[in-house]
Amino acid sequence: MSAPTTSANTANTANAANATADARRPRRIALLPTAALLLGAVYCLLPVAWVAIAATKAGNELFSTFTFAPGGGLLDNVSDLNGYRDGIYWRWMANSALYAGIGALLSCAVSALGGYALALYRFPGRETIFNVLLAGVLMPPVILAVPQYLLLAEVHLTDSHAAVLLPVLLSPFGIYLARIYTAAAVPQDVVEAARMDGTGEWRIFRAIALPMMLPGLVTVFLFQFVAIWNNFLLPYIMLSDDEKFPITLGLFTLLNQGSTTPALYTLVITGALLAVLPLILLFLVIQRFWSLDLLSGAVKS
């Protein structure tokens, strides 16, 4: 995103001359690389295209008609899904939205506070705290999830919404991103100047730093949202009451029952389509707001 604008002034004149030369002769198209890129795109769209088609097939057509031949049962399938156990499917979707929405918002707030402190203050223990947090990124979720389950069971919190929400609030990765972004986006001088004016530390954070951190925090929020929406292991371990399931776990149990009741396969497939569509739409709308420079280490300070 920044490459064209970062070119040095000295190169600008040369670029301008080349640009006019390029405009005069028709730009060459590389056919083979273009074909390769499109092939990659087709590969990535294939399962999505399949689920869109398969969701239109009636149960008996699923295994008998050609893979990509549409059927005429989409509306029946959707109303079957609606009717399945009083519309528990929508309950799962709402749960996922709740877990991912609230979880990402809160963990984004925690990351913002932590990242800000680690980026702009020099204090004893700073690097130790940061390194301990980073080691947390590397901790396999299972070594955390099993004892987390046992500990939450001690305080009678398992099988509750809190059991799925609380453990995801601390995101070492989110703090890491917030720290890098804050270091690059909030100038130390500005904070120093505000301090000289007698502004309190909390007010400096709220009124001065936070607005500057906002674009980076959007990225942290989106990362967390996707991570929690996709989460499976934690709810799988924590929850037994399917009224509290997120959509991933809901579809998984439906698929599991499908191996003995194949009629449920149509529901699974229709459910998968309806679960994927809003996420893809959301993704297409928001992908332009991601500052992935953060990840690739391409942030300019």
Place this chain on the structure above:
Amino acid sequence: MSAPRGSSSARRRRSTSARAAPYGFLAPTAVLFVLFFALPIGYALYLSVRKVEIRGLGLGPDGRAEVWAGLDNYRRALTDSELLDGALRVLGYGAIVVPVMMGLALFFALLLDDERVRGRRFGRLAIFLPYAVPGVIAALLWGFLYLPSVSPLTDALEAVGLPAPDLLQGASLYGALANIAIWGGTGFNMIVIYTALRAIPAEVHEAARLDGCTPFQTALRIKIPMVLPSLVLTFFFSIIATLQVFNEPTTLRPLTNNLSTTWSPLMKVYQDAFTGGDIHAAAATAVVIALVTLTLSFGFLRLATARNRREENAR
């Protein structure tokens, strides 16, 4: 002259609050870290050195007691053939996933960075799209596409009179599982590498072109070395994700008889803890997995930073 004194005490107050402030900002992090990271890790370590001893007939309130086990659970975990088989399976799976995914991600990122390629915006969105699909749903979609009665591959092969393979059996099962991870992860890695490519200053490209580099030479000699840190980072993420594979094989299980409940080490931990009811064995296995992950990660990070430092010094 009270004003200077006033301002100096105000400054002292400010500096005290400035000194305390970072700890205040880090308080939520610290509380959550202690409750949901440190405490569980400590508890897992504790559980891993305990065991349940059955006294007498194992009946009554005194029939079962939790006692010190020393390294017993670890000895059992390290000699458990199921766990070792699982580790080998994940190694084989990772040997497919990591190089193929990284290779494709780099390849597509270079294509996106090439002005002569058409449809770059569409390609970028389409290849990044699987990132928005949860692993469980991805496994579910591919799982159906692997079923011989649904798979277009079966249809295509039968149309030309060839026998169709069962993708969910034997060696092809590894390919089938790897494909799901590759499908889901390539786009994300591609975007990270592509963002780094875009940050290469224009004058570098200019200089390469003036020197008569072909696009292929530019990619190989200039672009790839310049995005090496991003490649290292994505490689690192891929390895960690591979070691922790759980969702995809678990989701595929209902569709095939060839995936055991202990296919991957993580599945083994779940199995021990919640189906087998042996939380002590599960804790020991989890600690072993964590140690392996940490050793690999830190070793890798050390290698990567040592390399960076050498390059910094060389400059």
